[in-house]
Amino acid sequence: MPVGIGTSHSEGPPAARGRVASRSLNICKVWDGDYPWDVRAEKVSAALTTAGHAVHMVARNRTGRPIREVLNEATIHRLSPWRWAPGWLNNASMFPAFFNPRWSQRILEVAQETRADVILCRDLPLAVPSILIARRLGIPVILDMAENYPAMLRSRHATGRTGVADLVIRNPALAAKVERWVLPRLNGIMVVVEESRDRLVTLGMDPGRIEIVSNTPPLSRLNEGTAQADGPLPLQLVYIGLLELQRGLATVLDAMALLGREGFPAQLSIYGSGVDEGVLRQQALHLGLKSPVVTFHGWVPNPVLLKHLLAAHAGLIPHWKDESWNTTVPNKLFDYMAAGLPVISSDAVPAARIVQTTGAGWVFGGRDATSLASVIKAAANPDKRRHAAIAGRQAVLNTYNWENDAKRMLELLNLQQSVRLP
Numbered sequence: 544m545p546v547g548i549g550t551s552h553s554e555g556p557p558a559a560r561g562r563v564a565s566r567s568l569n570i571c572k573v574w575d576g577d578y579p580w581d582v583r584a585e586k587v588s589a590a591l592t593t594a595g596h597a598v599h600m601v602a603r604n605r606t607g608r609p610i611r612e613v614l615n616e617a618t619i620h621r622l623s624p625w626r627w628a629p630g631w632l633n634n635a636s637m638f639p640a641f642f643n644p645r646w647s648q649r650i651l652e653v654a655q656e657t658r659a660d661v662i663l664c665r666d667l668p669l670a671v672p673s674i675l676i677a678r679r680l681g682i683p684v685i686l687d688m689a690e691n692y693p694a695m696l697r698s699r700h701a702t703g704r705t706g707v708a709d710l711v712i713r714n715p716a717l718a719a720k721v722e723r724w725v726l727p728r729l730n731g732i733m734v735v736v737e738e739s740r741d742r743l744v745t746l747g748m749d750p751g752r753i754e755i756v757s758n759t760p761p762l763s764r765l766n767e768g769t770a771q772a773d774g775p776l777p778l779q780l781v782y783i784g785l786l787e788l789q790r791g792l793a794t795v796l797d798a799m800a801l802l803g804r805e806g807f808p809a810q811l812s813i814y815g816s817g818v819d820e821g822v823l824r825q826q827a828l829h830l831g832l833k834s835p836v837v838t839f840h841g842w843v844p845n846p847v848l849l850k851h852l853l854a855a856h857a858g859l860i861p862h863w864k865d866e867s868w869n870t871t872v873p874n875k876l877f878d879y880m881a882a883g884l885p886v887i888s889s890d891a892v893p894a895a896r897i898v899q900t901t902g903a904g905w906v907f908g909g910r911d912a913t914s915l916a917s918v919i920k921a922a923a924n925p926d927k928r929r930h931a932a933i934a935g936r937q938a939v940l941n942t943y944n945w946e947n948d949a950k951r952m953l954e955l956l957n958l959q960q961s962v963r964l965p
Contacts, residue, residue, distance in 0.1 A: 791861030
């Protein structure tokens with residue numbers, strides 16, 4: 544059974560002290576980025592607030608936002624900017640490193656001020672201070688592991704585009720050691736996919752402390768329109784997300800160039816930004832891929848982005864098949880499915896498994912532009928696209944929706960049952 548609030552084990556945080564009562568909880572949620580906005584941080588916070596609990600989110604503050612801000616889903620407690628420091632130093636001081644004292648101080652302040660009943664930490668970088676503060680206050684700590692952080696760093700290093708700072712601040716070997724220290728000290732952990740859960744079990748994590756809370760959309764998304772997946776050519780392809788080499792966009796551009804030489808009518812819209820955007824734009828120019836064949840739209844707000852999906856015929860997930868993408872799943876997979884877009888995925892294990900078992904699209908050999916071009920041509924069949932689109936939406940309706948995942952989150956946190964009061 545999932546571990547409830549206030550429970551402990553031999554290597555984990557001590558149990559919270561006091562009598563048992565049923566009441567709403569004060570949750571100190573630790574998010575290592577600026578807020579707004581992050582889709583998962585918002586969904587988690589909103590679900591907890593809807594369930595009757597008070598969410599107090601500790602967040603970064605690189606843009607000088609108010610230190611405290613009350614939003615519908617949570618009260619945001621941002622790090623205080625150093626007004627006396629130059630911008631670069633202020634931003635660097637807020638970096639979510641494993642042992643950054645600025646984060647430790649702010650998490651402790653918020654947890655004490657709000658009389659937190661539990662700390663819910665997003666991802667590995669701030670898990671260490673979260674655990675230490677939870678121990679000090681005698682409350683449990685839950686880790687929301689949206690990604691395999693050590694593997695993500697190894698994937699980034701494999702692109703060859705890392706600097707000296709990455710060898711120190713984002714060191715994969717150090718991250719792996721931190722993870723081994725963190726895991727046995729958690730009361731519970733949320734992962735986004737079965738493959739991530741299985742990895743943690745092989746590392747010695749009690750499966751009863753793990754719950755799958757995936758990157759799914761709410762059921763209401765099904766009412767926001769359906770893409771015309773069986774529309775006429777040229778085939779309209781879309782990619783949404785960060786622009787990083789490990790996400791496979793270089794392969795997509797090579798495939799588009801192959802299709803162009805063969806005279807196959809396809810157009811690609813890319814929505815998002817990222818550290819490798821310049822490299823990818825240069826590659827597109829080198830290959831002669833100009834708009835409308837390939838269009839970089841940059842970052843757009845999420846509500847606008849979701850509407851753009853309705854104009855596409857198929858959504859791309861070209862991520863590398865590596866340890867990182869074999870143990871996580873992107874939001875865009877389910878965004879495509881909910882929008883009625885057939886999915887063209889690489890063979891990264893979780894995404895490929897979901898696409899194949901649901902019938903929501905097709906899988907190509909990762910980093911293989913010829914394989915991707917072949918799958919894109921197969922997707923030109925409007926009947927096949929229509930069947931894949933229907934299957935994807937049905938899978939969201941039945942299984943891959945936030946309502947199901949939110950229930951599992953609440954069960955893990957034991958929020959619907961008794962808690963131990965200090």
